[in-house]
Amino acid sequence: MFNNQQLFIFTDWFAPGHRAGGPITSCVNLAYAMRDHFSVSVVTSDRDLGAKQSYPSVTTDTWHSFDRGIRVRYCKPGISRVKQVCKILDDAADATVFLNSMFSPSFTLLPLWLLSQDINQNRVVLATRGMLKPSALKNKRWKKVPFLRLMQRWQFLKELAFHATDEKEREDIFRVFGKESRVAIVPNCTPKPQTLKKPVSKDPGTLKVISVSRIHPIKNTLFLIDAIADVRQSIVLDLYGPIEDSAYWSVCQRRIHTLPSHVQVNYRGELASCDVRSHIERYHLFGLATKGENFGHAIYESLSTGTPVLISDQTPWRDLEQQRAGWDLPLDTTQSFTEALETVAQFVQSEYDEWSVGAHTLAKHFCGSQDTTELYKELFSKAA
16 A cells, blocks of 8 residues: 655665665665555665766656656756755655664755754654774775764754664664664565575585675775685685775785685676676675674675675674584684684585575575564655
């Protein structure tokens, strides 16, 4: 049943963008989950992360229908974007406003300042998206700390509702803004896993690993390469994702050139969000030695395909080995990662099939554990 109550989502990137990864997936999933309960309007950039040109397939600076119940406005940068955001919020009286980032100048800071002038008309929800993790705050700290200090003194903060996806993120919000902050914990919207296909063929002594993420120090690509370097079995690691830090990628390339002949690491370019699943299911294992993830949509995608994961312990996905779904390991040394890779490399088909089922089962249990649609409806309700 369609509801005329309005929900405005402000976000740096939205489909057809893909380079920002998880935040785009989260927003698209949220828009689809809410469209039967709210009139959904998305206000976003006209280009993908790091791109210099607008999306060729969209019309900028005007509303257009994205899908049933969802409209999107792709805003060009500059003063015209500022004017558009001002006009949109001026016309959005009584709407719920969801800010899908912590530090976006155009789609968080500007809307927050404008909304602070008249908080009684709007319910405002701010998603921190893991950006208050200590590891995340170390990146560009010189820009983030002054804003946080300003916000801590802001009276408007008392009227703001924070969105966290788990207990750890709520603790990060409390640590930065105080225990009196209003925080709602609602997990990310995720599509239900499809029926498990026949697992990929697995012979002992060989291993194919995929990693889908930005090439950036926080994703710890070099650590994963170092871990694979010490594997004694025949192993291939294929890297997918945008090269966000070219200097860091140069360091990775130099390490790749030193690898033994039985270890191959290939950069395969970028993947559109709609292609991630079909690529992951061709591999035996998903690898991501990340220094911090708010959720990890690619991790969930992998589990939902029945592909076990090898990840750090800096994500919400924990106790994976006990569930025969993968490994979540500390980053103090590469040895434990190497040992896990050796273990999977030596799997025969029946052993691998067991872990494939475990990965898929975990995804099903996660998706069915809570009705996130109802939780988001409550979060965005004017009566909440």
